[in-house]
Amino acid sequence: MRRLISLMGLACLVSVALLVPSAHAQTDIEPRLTSSLTEADFGDQVAIRGEGWTPNTVLNVMICGNEALNGTSDCDIVNGRVIGVSSRGTFGVSLAVGQPPVPCPCVVRAESQTAPELVTFVLTINGAPELSADEQFQVPVPDRQLAISNARIDGNGPWYSYFGAPAKRKVVFTVDNIGEVTVRNAAISLSIGKGPNPKGFVAAPDLGEIKPGESRTFAVDVELPVMAIGTYGVQGNIPGFADPVRFRTETSQVPWALTALPLLILGQVALLTMRNRLRRKLAPATAPVPAIAPRRALPAAPVIDLDELEAAKSDRAPVGAAAAASPEMMPGEIGESISRAVRDALDETSIRVGDSEPDQRTLVRIIRNVARVAALRVGIQHSLTTHQVDHLEAEILESLTDTIGAAAPTQPVGS
Numbered sequence: 399m400r401r402l403i404s405l406m407g408l409a410c411l412v413s414v415a416l417l418v419p420s421a422h423a424q425t426d427i428e429p430r431l432t433s434s435l436t437e438a439d440f441g442d443q444v445a446i447r448g449e450g451w452t453p454n455t456v457l458n459v460m461i462c463g464n465e466a467l468n469g470t471s472d473c474d475i476v477n478g479r480v481i482g483v484s485s486r487g488t489f490g491v492s493l494a495v496g497q498p499p500v501p502c503p504c505v506v507r508a509e510s511q512t513a514p515e516l517v518t519f520v521l522t523i524n525g526a527p528e529l530s531a532d533e534q535f536q537v538p539v540p541d542r543q544l545a546i547s548n549a550r551i552d553g554n555g556p557w558y559s560y561f562g563a564p565a566k567r568k569v570v571f572t573v574d575n576i577g578e579v580t581v582r583n584a585a586i587s588l589s590i591g592k593g594p595n596p597k598g599f600v601a602a603p604d605l606g607e608i609k610p611g612e613s614r615t616f617a618v619d620v621e622l623p624v625m626a627i628g629t630y631g632v633q634g635n636i637p638g639f640a641d642p643v644r645f646r647t648e649t650s651q652v653p654w655a656l657t658a659l660p661l662l663i664l665g666q667v668a669l670l671t672m673r674n675r676l677r678r679k680l681a682p683a684t685a686p687v688p689a690i691a692p693r694r695a696l697p698a699a700p701v702i703d704l705d706e707l708e709a710a711k712s713d714r715a716p717v718g719a720a721a722a723a724s725p726e727m728m729p730g731e732i733g734e735s736i737s738r739a740v741r742d743a744l745d746e747t748s749i750r751v752g753d754s755e756p757d758q759r760t761l762v763r764i765i766r767n768v769a770r771v772a773a774l775r776v777g778i779q780h781s782l783t784t785h786q787v788d789h790l791e792a793e794i795l796e797s798l799t800d801t802i803g804a805a806a807p808t809q810p811v812g813s
Contacts, residue, residue, distance in 0.1 A: 463498030739772035
């Protein structure tokens with residue numbers, strides 16, 4: 399019992415260790431960006447690499463005009479990318495060079511959605527309009543703004559998720575255009591996980607074109623990890639606006655069937671232990687006597703071939719005076735012993751219930767066996783010699799043969 403409980407405790411510890419996500423070591427390098435090009439034309443592809451970023455976070459990487467002084471409002475959101483950072487704090491992405499919404503000087507801007515990390519570096523775009531230093535602070539912020547409302551998570555199950563399998567949910571949210579201009583192809587990033595900054599990537603939908611005053615509702619399928627336990631949050635963010643456009647909603651999951659399994663095992667072990675104790679208390683002091691199949695007497699004797707019985711008797715040569723000369727063989731005592739031995743031998747050779755009716759040859763063999771067994775028992779009881787036992791067997795066989803031969807065919811053989 400103690401060993402079983404110890405093994406179950408060890409299994410629970412292993413399960414908890416598997417459920418707890420491993421913490422990735424944070425890098426000590428400051429976030430930075432490198433580029434394959436520092437000068438590009440419209441339509442070129444610029445390869446951007448980053449290192450020193452917080453592991454397993456999500457970044458927005460864009461090319462911006464006006465040195466991105468107004469944040470993502472100055473950036474080319476259409477050609478921007480949402481990219482995940484590896485567990486080593488690195489990432490790589492390729493950006494298409496397009497026309498930012500405001501003139502240059504232009505920069506490549508990378509900003510984390512979940513950590514306070516922002517890095518830019520200068521990128522010269524040939525042929526792009528330029529602003530002077532005085533004009534940069536006079537660029538009007540475009541009156542474009544979105545909001546997210548009615549965010550929720552629907553659904554539960556499926557049934558096998560209660561045994562630790564991945565659970566499926568659906569994230570539903572509404573995007574409202576509360577600005578004065580049409581917003582086209584705004585980029586939205588979604589992440590799922592535990593804690594205030596979930597890091598699990600979720601494929602985001604295409605928001606398309608949203609006109610002023612218009613609202614569009616989206617439903618996105620998400621999946622919780624294997625052995626999900628507790629509360630999980632889904633977080634969304636639409637970059638590129640002066641005011642943050644974000645939402646967060648939560649769901650919970652508990653594998654009830656898997657949690658109850660150890661309790662069921664413990665209950666079963668307890669019941670088995672109680673049953674065994676009760677059996678030991680109620681067990682009888684003496685061992686039970688095995689059941690013996692009932693017997694029945696020999697059936698009515700068939701017609702016996704007396705010639706065959708006479709031949710059986712002739713096989714035993716009488717000893718004659720040897721038995722009579724023995725002083726140990728008292729007539730009264732030996733007679734009772736012979737009668738009792740014959741009855742016992744007949745009883746032991748009775749036909750059991752279900753056996754077939756004996757034929758004539760079988761009956762002859764039974765009579766000879768009875769005579770032999772009875773003679774041996776009397777010989778052991780009275781210390782007869784071998785010749786005396788053989789003589790007594792012949793006498794018993796003759797007596798039984800005469801009795802059966804004189805009996806009617808319908809009379810039963812006594813036992």
